Amino acid sequence: MQRTAPVHLLAAHSNPPPxxxxxxxxxxxxSIGGFAGNFFHDINDVLIPLFLTAGHLRSRAQLLVADFEPWWTQKYRRVLFHLSSATDLxxxxxxxxxxxxxxxxxxxxVVGLKYHGNLLCNSTNAPGGVSTLDFRSFLHGALGLKEERAAGAEKPVLVLISRRTSRALLNEDGVVALAREVGFEVEVAAPARMTSVGEFAGVVNRCGVLMGVHGAGLTNMVFLPAGAVVVQVVPWGLDWAAAAYYARPARRMGLHYVEYHxxxxxxxxxxxxxxxxxxxxxxxxINRQGYDVSRPIYTDGQNLTLDLARFRETLLQALELLPRPTRPR
Structure with missing residues (x-):
């Protein structure tokens, strides 16, 4: 809340200025204060709540931004103006x-936004009964993405979200080689590649599998085609967070989900x-002692070296979930 400006409500009988x-x-x-700037929080804390609050108004709303940052609004401009008929913010x-x-x-x-939970639109508590799938469809429409199901391919594309600091794969090259050996075409997505939302959304929308270690990059699953696969590598001590932030949301979005503990x-x-x-x-x-205690250890304080023999089974499971390639007769 330190990055969120207060809003003062004045009594109705006060004399407003002209x-x-x-x-x-x-x-x-x-507000785009708080934790905005982290992709998970951009989607979870701002864009889904904004969709829940403004979506049923069918664009007849003026977006009024507190804690305005030009770079943030420019990054999500296409999404924001899909919710408003106004020409500016x-x-x-x-x-x-x-x-x-x-x-x-x-x-x-309307002051403030509706929030239903982690990457969640609860249709029983939303105007018009919108669901998480409706948000996904809205986002695809705003960014001009295809709404088709994941297509079968001889070598399906696996996009690997690459981490550079905490929770990094120390044997990432080995993981990439293994994925190619199993039968995937692999694209490695470093953080710099994800700065353009529209461009990277198109990359994810064309792939069959999105894979990564637990972290904000997995939120890019909102751009996957229906029937695609999310593979989450769950670091030691982060089982609860992995389930709450990505496993359950992935299934609500009509995606297959596989995890490697x-x-x-x-x-x-x-x-x-x-x-x-x-x-x-x-x-x-450790987790029971609170996030301030667990975060430096499990979230920020570990990297991983995967057992490739064991991880092979996870990749084969993901491959099996994808549609079979259509062969010409």
Missing amino acids: CDSTHPFPAILF AVASSPSTPIEPKVHCFPAA TAVEESTLYDKYPKDHPVLVDPWS
Whole structure:
């Protein structure tokens, strides 16, 4: 909340200043402070809640942005303007860009966004009964992606989300070679490749398998075609987070889901702690102490070396879930 500006509501009988700008549509006031800037949080904390709040208005809304950052709104411009018939965004506050104080007047306003849970649209509690699948369809439409199902191919494409700091695959080259040996065409996506949402969305939309170690990059599964496969490598001690943030959402999006649970010996934590330490033998006892305790250890403090013989079975399982290639008669 330190990155989120407060909003003050004035009593109805107060004397408002005259309008500098009068808008014909209701305002939807939302913040891009908080954890925005991390792709999981961009989708989970801002874009899905914005879809839940504004989607049923059928674009007859003016988006009013608090904690405005030009780079963020430019990055998601196509998505934002798919929710609004206004030609621009109204800015309520900006921590880094000086803005001229203005009085914006609206016929009505919604202050804050609806939130249903991790990458979730709960259709029983949403206007129009929209679901997570509806959000996925909206996102594909906003970015001009195909809505087709994953197609069979002789060598299906596997996009590997490559991590560079925490939770990195120390034998990534071996994993890539194994995936190619099993029968995949592999594209390695380093962080720099994911900066353009529209461009990388197109890459993911054309692949059959999205694979990565637990982390924000797996949120790119929102761009996959229906029937594609998500492969999540679950680091030591992160079972709960893996299930809550990616496993259950993947299935709600009509995707196949496969996970690989690393053994403790595959984590660099194994060489950092005594073999009887709770970090190694009882991760839940660490997680129960709160995120401030567990994050430096399990989220930020380990890298992985996968057992390739064991991981082969995971890749074969993902391959088996894909449609068979269509052969000409």
